[in-house]
Amino acid sequence: DTAVSQTPKYLVTQMGNDKSIKCEQNLGHDTMYWYKQDSKKFLKIMFSYNNKELIINETVPNRFSPKSPDKAHLNLHINSLELGDSAVYFCASSQALFALYGYTFGSGTRLTVV
Amino acid sequence: AQTVTQSQPEMSVQEAETVTLSCTYDTSESDYYLFWYKQPPSRQMILVIRQEAYKQQNATENRFSVNFQKAAKSFSLKISDSQLGDAAMYFCAYRIGGGADGLTFGKGTHLIIQP
Numbered sequence: 001d002t003a004v005s006q007t008p009k010y011l012v013t014q015m016g017n018d019k020s021i022k023c024e025q026n027l028g029h030d031t032m033y034w035y036k037q038d039s040k041k042f043l044k045i046m047f048s049y050n051n052k053e054l055i056i057n058e059t060v061p062n063r064f065s066p067k068s069p070d071k072a073h074l075n076l077h078i079n080s081l082e083l084g085d086s087a088v089y090f091c092a093s094s095q096a097l098f099a100l101y102g103y104t105f106g107s108g109t110r111l112t113v114v
Numbered sequence: 115a116q117t118v119t120q121s122q123p124e125m126s127v128q129e130a131e132t133v134t135l136s137c138t139y140d141t142s143e144s145d146y147y148l149f150w151y152k153q154p155p156s157r158q159m160i161l162v163i164r165q166e167a168y169k170q171q172n173a174t175e176n177r178f179s180v181n182f183q184k185a186a187k188s189f190s191l192k193i194s195d196s197q198l199g200d201a202a203m204y205f206c207a208y209r210i211g212g213g214a215d216g217l218t219f220g221k222g223t224h225l226i227i228q229p
Contacts, residue, residue: 045216098212102149105159
């Protein structure tokens with residue numbers, strides 16, 4: 001009964017391909033996020049959505065496009081993948097935009113671009 | 115911009131001993147929240163403990179406690195009676211109260227437990 005689930009867990013793909021990572025939460029939370037963890041384990045926010053509305057859009061190449069069909073889902077589509085996109089991508093959710101209780105994270109998607 | 119600094123890239127402790135992980139942060143806000151997250155080799159991010167800046171009392175969760183020094187902008191994590199299962203990366207994180215900025219993370223401390 002996973003609270004925040006991401007698929008796939010692992011993704012190996014060639015440079016130039018387009019790929020998507022899906023995220024779903026069954027917690028009834030209003031806000032969802034995408035974080036990127038680089039090879040040095042540093043976590044940085046990429047996007048956040050609140051009730052399907054884009055709230056945070058950090059300085060991320062426009063090859064990355066989030067989509068939220070409903071508040072339980074936040075997918076990440078990446079066009080024209082580059083070697084530097086290799087990282088672990090985490091989806092997370094929080095009860096509300098101004099959440100007091102931290103986030104619930106998915107188990108991450110390790111993306112390897114070859 | 116807010117920053118979170120973890121000055122210890124790696125720490126090692128004997129099983130059953132106590133270890134303290136350091137975290138400092140920089141902010142001009144008075145309303146904010148601080149967190150410690152654990153990331154074991156499984157990669158899952160697990161919330162260990164949280165602290166509201168307006169509370170003077172240090173948060174405690176079983177063997178985990180914090181030493182929150184607001185004036186010094188310091189938020190250290192103490193793990194008592196260390197267990198092998200505590201081995202993980204530990205991340206300190208900050209978020210502004212009433213703000214939509216998301217969590218800002220430190221670079222993490224790799225904790226090794228020696229049997």
